[in-house]
Amino acid sequence: MSVLLVSSATGLHRLPASDGQSVRDLLDTTALRVRAACGGSGTCGACSVRLIAGEVSPPTVAEYLKLTPEERAAGQRLACQLRIQGDVHIELEHPAPPSAWKSIVPENLAEITACRPELSAHRYGLAVDLGTTHIRLALWDRRAGKRIATRRGANPQGSFGADVLNRLEAARAHPEHAAELAASAREAIMHAVRDILARDIGEVTPMLAEIGEVLIVGNTAMLALLTGQGGDALLDPAYWQKKVDFQPADRSAWQQPWHLPNARIVLPGPVAGFVGSDLVADLVATGLVDGPPGSLLLDVGTNTEIALWDGACLHVTSVPGGPAFEGVGIRHGMPAEPGAIYRVSRSDAGYACATLAGETARGFCGSGLTDAIAVLLADGRLKPSGRFVVSPGPEGYALDPANPATAITGIDVDAFQRAKAAIAAAMEVLLRQAGMGWGELRRLCICGAFGHTLDVGRAQSLGLLPPIAAQDVELHADASLAGGERALLSPNGAQRFAALTDTIKAINLSLIADYDEAYINHLRLRPIAVAPSP
């Protein structure tokens, strides 16, 4: 791992980098983007930066063509041509205007080898994972089987409330809010597409006409809000276990403002009122049903979705156990962004907090919160009940006494306990439905960004993850997007979704009598017992 130092008007930034990576690709995953108007081929010349020092690749032909000898002598390079070969320091004088959109880091993207050679026209396609908190999308050249670019940004509906219920309430109470919620998500998707076309292809309007399909997966609430319909049905328990579907009332009303005259708009149907098509996408991406009986899938997001494959049937449910892992309701909680503590270890001086992008700690993301609580428990500072042995007061226990943002409060621990208990109890109910026990789990697929930086052993020590050997745990960072991408690249992708959806047995935990008891039994901070105590 090397380091890229970037001097810019906003200060000195330190980014972890992989050797061989281009400076542009790395910066595109951050808020410090270079200007760009081509896909990184060196043809637009917009991404010039000044190399101050470091080990880098030699100038390319494109750089000789685009930069004058004076510029080159002054250290100017094209960020898309400049590859990192060790620690590097650059100056970014003319960054791109701030944008809500960043590229998804390459490690989180699935490797997909599929293409649609039969497509003669409108060869581009867009896969969208419409999450409660984030929107992730990927633009593909379907014919060539080439991923052109990806983007990740906040779901603007967040202004109506972080959680799904608040947004559904808002849409139900005021029709104008429903329209606004629908429009804001659709506009956000189009902003991201335009950002890709402008930066990664260099042509916007003509390219929009070449997009032949937009495939969107999401949880049911997101699909209902996106299509501006059905929010009422989701609030009515009568629909929770029934099959629901949300389709645009008028597809041309989407195509027109999007300027996508040739795009088929595909919204694969969700499983039931409370389990969305994002879970089906996870199933496609992980191939859960191709694994052994006892394969469990966990997608920890704002709403956590869980699936269990017992060899014959897919048992599926969802729990609202996730917001704590995205920083909601945690004093110093934050999403997995630069400055988020993602790992905690012991050091001579006490505790060391590893942060994303190596920045000064600003708070905890889900894995950091899990790690912090596990370490505090193991060191006897926290009790299994969730109480601190010595009350740290409302400000909490600071892992780094010099930085208040590293503090864990009693309320944080409580929120964590309730979130992990909801998830563990949901897994237990699914196992019971399948007539299986914890000991029969053979494979665990953790989907979502949460799992990517998670220390599985620590999560197990708190009872957040089931007891299963480390080699049987798989991390699939952006699985919902990957499932959508696979559907986009397969001529019968939609049918595969529908076929999987039909094999699913959706379980609403509110209707399971012993869920509450299981939940309460999982509140203690301790590993899940393989043979549950009577």
Place this chain on the structure above:
Amino acid sequence: MLERIVKAYNEAVFETDKEAAFEVVEAALAGGLTAEDIVFKVVIPAVEEMMSNITKDPDANLAQHFMTAQIAAEVTEKMLLSFKQPPEIIGKVVMGTAHGDLHSLGKRIVMGCLKALMVDVVDLGVNVPAERFVDVAQAENAQVIAISAMMVHTATGENGASKVRRILHERGLEDRIKLVVGGAPYRFDDGLYQTVGADAWAADGVNAGRIIVDLIRGIKKS
């Protein structure tokens, strides 16, 4: 010996350690205490102490409330099986979640505490129509109807508590059956319980037990 048992039991409850609590109970039974002693001299005082502590203790958290109520309910349920004669019941409550609401956890905590306090609970489950609350309360001679609602639209909706109040009024039952509500929306607006026509509300499941017991005693006195 009782003092030592009470201390050990309270400690186990405070640590939310169900296994340890049951170990204390088993040891006490082996040492000669009766199931009645356990409930009346150990469990109920512990629940009452928990009720008074919960509002005072800045470090008590929700997870702890849930676990302590669960331990009280489980121990009581187990001891009741060994009672020589059926215990004297303070009164009866009909309980459920509001129409349209499937959040059963708050209700469960209240039920746990009520059971430990010797209140008979008729659990109507989740998503309960207003008429059913009143019909069952009438048929069972219950003193209290308790409705849990965790969402704004189920707390204030026309098929929830306010409809139960209307039916109680229409049937002339308002002196005999009291209406209590609980759930997150009532915490955000502490006048909301009156808006929906309830007689009382409680901020947490443990204190709901105390408020319901008070209402039952009030009705029995009059």
